[in-house]
Amino acid sequence: MKRLYKSVIAASVFSVLAAATASAGPVEDRKELMKTVVKSLKLSIKMVKGEMPYDAAAAAAAMQTIHEVPDKYIKLFPEGSDKHPETEASPRIWQDMKGFVEKAEDMKIASAKTRDAASQGLDAFKAALFGELVKTCKGCHEAYRIKKEK
């Protein structure tokens, strides 16, 4: 009786674990977070290009969204998630996690600076967007992303 009890507990624990991993793997979660960044960046660029009227509050909010990504993002690189067939994450991430985390830190700093520049008007926002944020995007993609075939 006691053995049956134990196996029921064990089975339910395993099924919960299995469900958790099946719902979305780290690679899918990484992609979702990057889509959030792209969405916020798209809005910002449209305002900078004059395709949308400049709204300082919306610009700051977009940068705040980007600012909140890196802390979540760097937790999504468990061992083995470099083997996913679709991932564009470079194996260098796992070889040099410290450098990768530094890039995430750069992204937080750059997005905060760009967020704070939003209230100073379009020109200041644009300068920070290209001079700070896009630069850190590139800095990380340079070392830690490998472009795959679409």
Add this chain to the structure above:
Amino acid sequence: MGGFAWTGIFPGFLGVAFLSQGRAAASPAVAPDLKNGETMFYAGGCASCHAAPASAKCDDPRTRDKFTLAGGRCLKTPFGIFYVPNISPDEKTGIGGWSTAQFITAMKQGVSPQGAHYYPAFPYTSYQRMYDKDLIDLKAFLDTLPAVKSNIPGHELALPYRFRPALAIWKWLFLDGKTFKPDPDKSAQLNRGAYLVEGPGHCGECHSPRNLLGGVMPNKKFSGARNPEGKGVIPNITPHKSGIGDWSQDDIVTALESGLTPSFDTFGGSMVSVQENIAKLSGADRAAIAAYLKSLPPLPSSIGKAKKP
């Protein structure tokens, strides 16, 4: 006059070397234009390969500083590992001891001052298109950069590729020795763009598939390829829907200026260094590059179809 008599006696290929030396030696009467040399330095992307890597890892895509051309970067290719040489003005370990004529011979013929053939990992197949004037200016600019000593390991290549004289055959197939000639039917902007893309910019060296012998396939130039360094892909940059067909000329200019693509992504990998160099050119040069790329025949992507040598 005596020089000309000699070239008549020597076999053709030596004659070419003699002529190019004579030609360059006659030029330094005019002071080199350092500003143009700097433009050529950025257009040619010298630092992307020759600047020392940012970390102790020889394949670190980042560089410490663009002007320390100590070499040491490793290129891991299907042929083996190439180690990029020192091109700083150091007399012993760099190219400080080279004459301008020797520099031009290296850039256009892929031949070292000692007469050895360079492997085409050094993109002389593109640099051969460059005007001598631009190369003279480039050498003068390189001479203003800091001289650094470095010890670069020898290339580690698979056995059949270790025999350098065989490169003469490769060159016979893939090196035509033609300097860029502007097309009188095209605008000055398109000609400038063509020169920058085909010559110093050497865009086709990475963005084109290669045949089994490692030569760029001319009818598929710019249609993308697998990364010659093994991982990932290099995109199609012809105006085809699988390439940059939906990019406007302005989109290309923005991308070259900032690294931001029309899909709100950024460049990555070695293109970051290339873009940051191109960002140093004039706006007119970036517009010329964009105009030329948009004028290319649209080709379906060669990624995936690229043969592995």
